Amino acid sequence: MDSPALPIRxxxxxxxxxxxxxxxxxxxGExxxxxxxxxxxxxxxxGLAKHGAIGVTQPRRVATMSVAQRVAEEMGCALGTLVGYQVRFDDCTSEDTAIRYMTDGCLLRQIxxxxxxxxxxxxxxxxxxERSLSTDILFGLLKKLFLQKKAPDRKTEMKVVVMSATLEVDKLSEFFGHCSVLHIPGRSYPVKEIFCNLLSPRDVGSSAYVTEAVKVTLDVHLNEPEGDILVFLTGQIEIEKACDLLFKKAESIDYRYEVHDQAVEGLLILPLYGSMSTDQQKRIFLPAPTGIRKCVVSTNIAATSLTIEGVRYVVDSxxxxxLNHNPRVGLDILEVVPISKSEAKQRAGRAGRTSSGKSYRLYSREFWEQCMPDHTVPEIRRTSLTSVILTLKCLSVHDVIRFPYLDPPEERHILEALKELYQCSAIDRRxxxxxxxxxxxxFPLPPNLSCAVIKAASLDCEDLLLPIAAMLSVENVFIRPGRKPLIPKAAPYVFKASHELGVRAHCMPGIGQQLFQRLQTSMELGCLCPKAVSWEATFA
Known part of the structure; x- marks a missing residue:
């Protein structure tokens, strides 16, 4: 199976x-x-993989698995043989794997x-x-690796290729010794960018973008010619809420009179976010039935990591x-923030993949100019450096302040990380x-949580601490089983593919332990269901 139509050919x-x-x-390239x-x-x-595998890193596990699956299909091999992937807790590779897709964190651990x-x-x-924390550290480690002499057990010099859709190319080229840059011409069609003026600078911190996105999406569905819609929201909870709102409003549409394009006979609503299973993700790429408009409500993962064919309309929240570090609680927390201008351009470009399209920006030009930075702040400058510094120390990088960072973090943040590692006894006075x-x-945990787990094991109370450590290391504590797709009788051409719903909970460790114990009791009694654990009962 070949791909002759792709511009890279x-x-x-x-x-x-x-x-x-x-x-x-x-x-x-685009x-x-x-x-x-x-x-x-x-x-x-x-023949460039004769003396070693080709490793390809991705910041997101969803993209890692889906791209590996695609390449395996094109090369006519089973996933895990010639082409495979490796993400956290899932290694689908073998000794014969020549093209290995993996998250950047996995490669960092292999080092x-x-x-x-x-x-x-x-x-x-x-x-x-995307300038993930692991990718930035890999930049520095690979640069240091090339400054060393060739290893005696290597038959050939290792090559490094950095790929990006949008990047400060001159800066990165200089970082790697003024290396060569190749640009692949894109295959994009013109995209009309429309500022809807529904959000202004004062709406930063508000959740109004969810309901406004639903309104604009329905307006596009009713008034625009056929073509799929891609809606960008922030996370699983917001996406599921928007899908529910879209479904409730769409099932009352009379397609004989209300829809401008008579070729459009229904709406297929699909969520897309990182914690979905592989099977659920595959539904996103399947074409909708004839006459049905597909509407994908997604996180930023659909902006660059995944390509969904057929999208002509983008709704940009x-x-x-x-992820930002909160020094008060000592944890990295997810915060809803305005995107950068470069991210907005990436989102808009999704509407011009197969034909001319439109990008509906919910915000105003004032919001664009005042609230949106030109580029995304690299993760290394806004998250905890404790795990990264410990990794560098274990790689014998003792002078972590002068390590070759593409964008050096503030020195005080490095010193804070060193202090925390010393308090955990992960490093000594020197x-x-x-x-x-x-x-x-x-451990796949922050050092302070890993230290707590080990200490708990030494005191024979790991059963109490492991649930707390697990709860503090994920965004969604509870996951409710997915419901069956809803097909209302009043509107037979409206579908909603409903996936897992997460209930987010920020809780103190003691409360988290109470919740875990009640869940455990429910499972032992064989009565675990969405109503088996209630907040009221927990706090009673």
């Missing part, structure tokens, strides 16, 4: 030769140009056990513009959930990693 020979001749290469799926395949078919990445011949850092620190870095 025209640059195939140039890309392969550039990777063959240069140690570092930056590849930029979203949907085929970078993620085709470049690893081109390099494999050119702990194999600092020279001897299993790989090429490392591709995809979606680099102007907000995103962003800043060297202790045996406990080497153990802590293996």
């Amino acid at each position: 025209r640059s195939r020979r140039e890309l392969v030769e550039a990777v063959r001749e240069r140690p570092f290469l930056i590849v930029t 979203t949907g140009s085929g970078k993620s799926t085709q470049l690893p395949r081109y390099l494999f078919e050119a 702990l056990t194999d600092p020279l990445l001897s299993k790989y011949s090429i490392i591709i850092l995809d979606e680099a513009h 102007g907000f995103v959930k962003q 800043g060297h990693v202790t045996r406990l620190g080497e153990f802590l870095v293996q």
Whole structure:
């Protein structure tokens, strides 16, 4: 199975030769140009994986799995054989895997056990513009790796390719020693950008964008010609709320009189967010039945990581959930903040993949100018550095302040991380990693929570602490089983694919323990259901 229509095909020979001749290469191109799926395949078919696998990193696990599945289908092999993926708690690879997709965090963990990445011949850092914490650290580690002498057990020099849709190219090229940059021409159609003026600067911190997005989406459905709709919201809770509102309003539509385009006979409403199962994600990419308009309500994952064909209309809420460090509670928390201008352009571009389209921005030009930064603030400058500093220490990077960061974090944040690691006994007075620190870095938890778990085990009370640590490490504490798709009798052409609903809870550790104990009791009694645990009963 080939993909001749993708824009990257025209640059195939140039890309392969550039990777063959240069140690570092930056590849930029519009979203949907085929970078993620085709470049690893081109390099494999050119024989560049003979002396090691091709590793491709993605910031998000959803994209990691879906892209690997796509490439495996195109290459005619079973997933996990020639092409595989590795994400947290799920390793779908084998010894024969030549193209390995993984999250950037997984590659960072592999460096702990194999600092020279001897299993790989090429490392591709995809979606680099998202500037995740792990990707930024990988930038520095790979740069340091190339400054060292060639390892004796390597048959060939390792190559590094950085891929991005939008990136400060000159800055990154200079960081990697003024390396070459190749641009892949896109295949985008004109997109008309419309400011709806429904949100102003005073709406920052308000949840009005959810209901406004529903109104605009319904207006598009009723008045625009056929073509799918992509709605950008912030998270699972908001997405499920919007899907419910859309469903309730859409089932009362009389398609004989209210819809402008008579070819549109119904609306298929699909949510998309990171915690969905692989099977649920696959529904997003399936074409809707003839005459049915598909409406995908998604997080920012659909802006760059995934490409959904057939989208002609984008509804942009102007907000995103962003991980920020809260020093008062000592945890990284998700906050709803305005997106950057570059993110807004990425979202709008999704409407011009297959034909000309429209992007409806809920906000005003005043909001655009006053509230939205030009680029997203890198994660390394707004989240806790404790885990990263411990990882660097375990890799014998002792001078963490002078480590080659693309965007150096504030020195006080590094010192705070070192202080916290010392308080956990992960490092000693000289800043060297202790045996406990080497153990802590293996846990998929922040060092302070890992330390608490180990301490609890030594006191024989891990049963009490493990649920608390688990609750503090996830966004949604409770997940309700998905409901069956609803097909109302009054409107047979309106569908809603309803997936898992999460109930978010910010709770103190003691309250979390009470909730866990009541859940445990319910399961032992065989009566676990959505009504088995209530907040009122917990606080009684």
